Amino acid sequence: xxxxxxxxxSLSVQEGRISILNCDYxxxxxxxxxxxxxxxxxxxxxxxxxxxxxxxxxxGRFTVFLNKSAKHLSLHIVPSQPxxxxxxxxxxxxxxxxxxLVFGQGTRLTINx
Amino acid sequence: GAGVSQSPSNKVTEKGKDVELRCDPISGHTALYWxxxxxxxxxxxxxxxQGNSAPDKSGLPSDRFSAERTGGSVSTLTIQRTQQExxxxxxxxxxxxxxxxxxxxxxxxxxxxxxx
Numbered sequence: 001x002x003x004x005x006x007x008x009x010s011l012s013v014q015e016g017r018i019s020i021l022n023c024d025y026x027x028x029x030x031x032x033x034x035x036x037x038x039x040x041x042x043x044x045x046x047x048x049x050x051x052x053x054x055x056x057x058x059x060g061r062f063t064v065f066l067n068k069s070a071k072h073l074s075l076h077i078v079p080s081q082p083x084x085x086x087x088x089x090x091x092x093x094x095x096x097x098x099x100x101l102v103f104g105q106g107t108r109l110t111i112n113x
Numbered sequence: 114g115a116g117v118s119q120s121p122s123n124k125v126t127e128k129g130k131d132v133e134l135r136c137d138p139i140s141g142h143t144a145l146y147w148x149x150x151x152x153x154x155x156x157x158x159x160x161x162x163q164g165n166s167a168p169d170k171s172g173l174p175s176d177r178f179s180a181e182r183t184g185g186s187v188s189t190l191t192i193q194r195t196q197q198e199x200x201x202x203x204x205x206x207x208x209x210x211x212x213x214x215x216x217x218x219x220x221x222x223x224x225x226x227x228x229x
Contacts, residue, residue, distance in 0.1 A: 004155070006155075034217075036220075041222065042222050042223075043117070043204055043206075043220030043221050043222045043223055044156070044204070044220045045219075045220070046217050046218070046219065049217070089155060089156065091156075099144060099146075099161060099163070099208070099210075099216060100146065100158040100161050100169065100171075100172065101146075101148075101156070101158065101218065102158070103148075103155035103156040103157075104155050105153070105154055105155040106155055
């Protein structure tokens with residue numbers, strides 16, 4: 001039962017263009033959503049988050065959009081840079097107040113020069 | 114300041130042996146989490162410690178898995194009688210905890226476990 005899904009295992013984008021990573025979830029009780037970025041042989045690093053009471057959160061080149069009715073969120077990176085090449089994980093929190101995160105399978109983003 | 118550290122970084126063991134994985138959280142963080150990432154999969158929650166409260170063990174896949182957190186700091190994840198399906202990267206994270214929101218989790222580099 002995959003409660004958080006990232007249906008695209010990989011994405012390739014040209015440097016300078018917009019990268020859009022998508023994530024779908026099934027449980028409406030999630031109250032907080034996060035994106036983590038992971039380089040090989042390193043742990044995931046926190047990137048940006050959004051509360052379920054908002055529909056957009058922006059931090060520099062990164063913007064997360066949340067569509068609660070569709071149970072869908074997306075991460076926009078613009079402009080994309082070579083250093084953005086990594087695996088991006090979507091995560092959700094909040095079932096019955098639990099602090100544990102439920103992760104998607106990840107999307108490998110490759111930025112081409 | 115130091116981040117979350119884990120040891121060993123790599124562990125190769127034979128099927129049936131026991132292994133111990135260690136996590137040193139960020140100083141001052143009261144919450145500690147263990148996750149694992151199998152090949153091609155997302156991170157799977159295993160166990161969560163918050164201060165002196167009873168841990169949330171709901172993610173442990175079998176009774177061969179156990180974890181403890183001594184003195185509210187260092188944690189050890191133990192896997193007894195390892196099986197090949199236990200092969201994965203085991204990740205530890207810590208956060209300030211205390212019920213605050215948001216409570217960002219900071220991850221260590223992980224321990225890659227290979228069971229032959």
